[in-house]
Amino acid sequence: MTAPHAFWLAGREATGEETFDVTNSWDGRLVGTVSVPTEAQVEEAVAAAHAVRDTFAATPAHVRAAALDHVSRRLAERTEEIAQLISAENGKPIKWARGEVGRAVSVFRFAAEEARRFNAGEAQRLDTDAGGTGRLALTRRFPRGTVLGIAPFNFPLNLSAHKVAPAIAVGTPIILKPAPATPISSLILGELLAETDLPAGSWSVLPVPNDRMPALVQDERLPVISFTGSGPVGWSILDSVPRKHVTLELGGNGAAVVLADWSSEADLDWAAQRIATFSNYQGGQSCISVQRVIADASVYDRLLPKVVAAVEAQVTGDPSDATTDVGPLVSEDAAKRVESWVDEAVAAGAKLLTGGKREGATYAPTVLADVPAGVTIACEEVFGPVLTITKADGEEAAFAAVNDSPYGLQAGVFTHDLQTAFRAHRALEVGGVVIGDVPSYRADQMPYGGAKQSGVGREGVRWAMDDYTYERVLVMTGLDL
Numbered sequence: 001m002t003a004p005h006a007f008w009l010a011g012r013e014a015t016g017e018e019t020f021d022v023t024n025s026w027d028g029r030l031v032g033t034v035s036v037p038t039e040a041q042v043e044e045a046v047a048a049a050h051a052v053r054d055t056f057a058a059t060p061a062h063v064r065a066a067a068l069d070h071v072s073r074r075l076a077e078r079t080e081e082i083a084q085l086i087s088a089e090n091g092k093p094i095k096w097a098r099g100e101v102g103r104a105v106s107v108f109r110f111a112a113e114e115a116r117r118f119n120a121g122e123a124q125r126l127d128t129d130a131g132g133t134g135r136l137a138l139t140r141r142f143p144r145g146t147v148l149g150i151a152p153f154n155f156p157l158n159l160s161a162h163k164v165a166p167a168i169a170v171g172t173p174i175i176l177k178p179a180p181a182t183p184i185s186s187l188i189l190g191e192l193l194a195e196t197d198l199p200a201g202s203w204s205v206l207p208v209p210n211d212r213m214p215a216l217v218q219d220e221r222l223p224v225i226s227f228t229g230s231g232p233v234g235w236s237i238l239d240s241v242p243r244k245h246v247t248l249e250l251g252g253n254g255a256a257v258v259l260a261d262w263s264s265e266a267d268l269d270w271a272a273q274r275i276a277t278f279s280n281y282q283g284g285q286s287c288i289s290v291q292r293v294i295a296d297a298s299v300y301d302r303l304l305p306k307v308v309a310a311v312e313a314q315v316t317g318d319p320s321d322a323t324t325d326v327g328p329l330v331s332e333d334a335a336k337r338v339e340s341w342v343d344e345a346v347a348a349g350a351k352l353l354t355g356g357k358r359e360g361a362t363y364a365p366t367v368l369a370d371v372p373a374g375v376t377i378a379c380e381e382v383f384g385p386v387l388t389i390t391k392a393d394g395e396e397a398a399f400a401a402v403n404d405s406p407y408g409l410q411a412g413v414f415t416h417d418l419q420t421a422f423r424a425h426r427a428l429e430v431g432g433v434v435i436g437d438v439p440s441y442r443a444d445q446m447p448y449g450g451a452k453q454s455g456v457g458r459e460g461v462r463w464a465m466d467d468y469t470y471e472r473v474l475v476m477t478g479l480d481l
Contacts, residue, residue: 004033005183008190008205009041010048011198016041020209022184025091025328025361026319032089032184037206042216048201049146049173050221056202057143057171061115064168067196068112071165074192075105082188084320086157089182091328091361092282093319103444104161110445110461111165118169118465127481136476141469143172144245145223148216150237152229153330154285156182160189162444163226164203166464173202175222179229181330183207217241224468231381231453238456247457247467249449251381252409254439255292255402257424258299259395262414268303271414275387276310278440280326280365284385285334287454288410288440291382293389294401300391307367307389308353314365314385326385328361335363338384341377345388348372355386381407395420399427408451410439431458 006013015035022031037045075082083097092100121140126132149163160176167174178186190205208216217225217237226247227234234248258271279290295303319327329335339358345368346352355366366386371378377388392398402411410432413424421435431450434441442448449458457467 002033004035005187006035007037007187007207008194008203009037009045010201010204011194012200013194014041020180022089022181024088025331031085034183034187034207037208039212042206042208042212045175045201045204045206046146046216046219046221049175049204052199052201053143053146053173056173056199059171059199061118063197064171065112065115067193067198068108068115068165068168070196071189071192072105072108072112074195075101075108078188079105082157082185085188086182086185087319087327089184090153090156091319091330093324093327094322095324096282097319100155100158104158107158107161107444107461108165111169111465114166114462114465115169118462119469125481126475134478134481136479136481138474138476139471140474141170141466142472143170143469145172146221147172147174147224147226147468148219148222149174149176150213150225150227150229151176151178151186153179153181154282154287156185157189158444159228160186162228162459162461162464164189164193166461166468168198168203169461170465170468172224172468174204175216176203176205177213177216178205178207180207180209214240226457226459226464226467228459234455245467247449247459247464248455249287249457249459250409250453250455251383252287252407252439252450252454253291253379253381253405254288254410254412255294255405256290256412256414256438257392257398257402258293258295258303258414259398259417259420260296260298261416261420263299267414268299268306272303272306272310274438275307276314276365277325278438279387280311280314280385281440283327283329283363284338285329285383286440287381288442290387290412290438290440292402292405293387294392294398295389296395296398297391297393300389304353304369304389307387311365311367311387312354316362316364326362326365329363329384330361332361334384335361338363338382338386341375341380341382341384342366342368342386345371345375345377348375350375350388379406395423399424403427403429406453409454410434410442410450412437412439412441430454 086097126135355364408430
């Protein structure tokens with residue numbers, strides 16, 4: 001029998017008294033057994049992080065940058081191994097898993113670059129008023145304190161990287177709690193961090209069960225919380241610790257708008273292919289997957305069959321097969337929930353154009369039209385391979401439809417018109433607007449986050465570094481300026 005995966009306690013391997021199994025949602029096989037830290041071990045990790053915070057903050061930039069560069073290189077060297085692991089524990093098709101590792105490589109590289117130039121300071125003359133004669137202000141940023149990073153299952157490596165890499169870059173300790181369904185990717189990340197010269201205690205990877213998370217959230221030694229996951233859990237965290245600095249990257253129900261000027265056959269073919277691909281990639285388990293298509297009435301009838309055909313061309317099957325586009329959801333329960341939402345919509349009068357079938361944890365890529373406004377799938381994030389398509393009379397109506405949602409993460413607008421692009425940027429109540437493509441595009445160095453119920457704060461390496469720190473002003477007096 002293979003030994004359980006150890007966790008990482010203050011930079012060293014450790015095992016607890018209990019374990020849990022990680023299984024593959026495609027075939028049910030055992031992916032690995034993971035050791036669970038005891039309460040005493042969690043306390044040791046938090047205490048170590050708290051104790052090292054000043055030392056870590058004073059670590060030279062080149063030390064932190066070198067560690068980040070090392071992790072980036074090692075991830076690249078182990079890409080195939082880690083991608084196979086992500087696919088096994090997550091159910092993600094291997095081609096998307098390889099892409100996730102590649103993104104994590106970039107995240108650590110970006111963080112290394114930012115660490116080298118971060119916090120140079122900004123000087124400001126204060127003698128613009130007589131009372132400031134001879135005074136100069138120098139503003140730099142300093143860590144808010146140890147970060148509790150809570151990662152989700154859908155991008156178990158890259159979204160862990162988005163919490164860990166910025167923390168290292170600014171010199172603040174981090175306790176990473178991976179999702180119980182997909183902890184092994186984060187534990188591999190711990191292996192690579194352990195190869196660096198980072199101070200002991202500056203990082204831990206603790207696969208504690210969700211029912212023990214509230215104690216970590218409440219711990220006053222963890223003043224910064226970065227959470228990616230479901231809305232109910234995220235908002236409950238924020239409500240429970242209103243005096244902490246909390247970043248929430250929550251859900252969405254991403255809309256792709258196809259406007260009247262996106263009207264050639266080539267235009268519509270491109271839009272249909274992108275919509276089909278990114279409503280179904282990761283099994284639709286992405287916060288910025290395409291859930292809603294809003295098409296101008298002038299192109300709707302031509303676009304609709306193209307979207308349906310492109311969705312039907314998506315290859316569903318074994319995630320380990322390089323030809324597979326759509327694998328299983330993370331669990332059979334997740335697929336059953338998607339099934340119930342689609343069934344509810346159809347019973348209320350929605351037209352099922354393709355899909356609508358479940359087999360175990362796999363749900364077929366699905367397209368719905370004429371979805372009634374009040375059903376769950378019209379209002380909430382489906383987090384599955386399902387999209388709805390509706391008709392809009394003109395740009396204003398289309399943008400209003402995008403905004404008619406409690407969520408606001410990202411939106412895609414298919415238009416060739418520059419003025420329309422700027423109007424979309426102004427009008428749409430989302431954290432990001434993507435022109436000429438679906439809302440599912442994310443570059444890991446750009447600011448990323450939402451409005452309304454999609455969360456607060458921003459990720460993206462430099463923006464997370466700002467989020468983990470605060471400005472502190474140094475005023476120097478008696479200078480001959």
